[in-house]
Amino acid sequence: xxxxxxxxxxxxxxxxxxxxxxxxxxxxxxxxxxxxxxxxxxxxxxxxxxxxxxxxxxxxxxxxxxxxxxxxxxxxxxxxxxxxxxxxxxxxxxxxxxxxxxxxxxxxxxxxxxxxxxxxxxxxxxxxxxxxxxxxxxxxxxxxxxxxxxxxxxxxxxxxxxxxxxxxxxxxxxxx
Numbered sequence: 001x002x003x004x005x006x007x008x009x010x011x012x013x014x015x016x017x018x019x020x021x022x023x024x025x026x027x028x029x030x031x032x033x034x035x036x037x038x039x040x041x042x043x044x045x046x047x048x049x050x051x052x053x054x055x056x057x058x059x060x061x062x063x064x065x066x067x068x069x070x071x072x073x074x075x076x077x078x079x080x081x082x083x084x085x086x087x088x089x090x091x092x093x094x095x096x097x098x099x100x101x102x103x104x105x106x107x108x109x110x111x112x113x114x115x116x117x118x119x120x121x122x123x124x125x126x127x128x129x130x131x132x133x134x135x136x137x138x139x140x141x142x143x144x145x146x147x148x149x150x151x152x153x154x155x156x157x158x159x160x161x162x163x164x165x166x167x168x169x170x171x172x173x174x175x176x
Contacts, residue, residue, distance in 0.1 A: 050155040050163040058167045061128040071095040074174040079136045091136040109134040145174045
């Protein structure tokens with residue numbers, strides 16, 4: 001009596017050698033490409049984070065300086081530099097306070113940071129990080145009521161690279 005077999009004679013359930021070789025090849029490709037994919041994703045995230053951070057710093061810094069500078073007394077503006085810093089990287093001016101008195105404001109670069117010093121303080125408060133370059137100038141020689149401001153922010157990304165952002169406010173009209 002012949003038993004009822006679910007598989008034909010000579011065929012057993014399982015995988016063939018060819019099927020196993022294909023699976024091993026696919027797994028090998030995935031294992032070899034995974035680190036490269038993770039590296040590219042990491043680089044993308046670092047670059048996007050750096051871009052967002054320096055854009056935020058640049059916008060806030062330019063907005064603050066622009067707002068304060070509009071309230072300056074035009075005849076009191078002095079553009080110079082702190083010792084060891086880039087040329088034209090500090091601006092000092094007087095402005096009217098809400099109570100009618102006059103206060104001194106100074107924006108300056110110290111290393112890779114932008115500081116604000118009020119009323120002649122020796123050390124200012126931090127306004128922005130990752131500053132590469134700051135420059136104040138007079139774009140027109142015939143009008144001392146217009147100041148030009150240029151900033152460059154830079155943040156390290158990966159493998160020694162950096163993302164830089166150059167922003168400029170070409171004309172800030174002094175209102176006082």
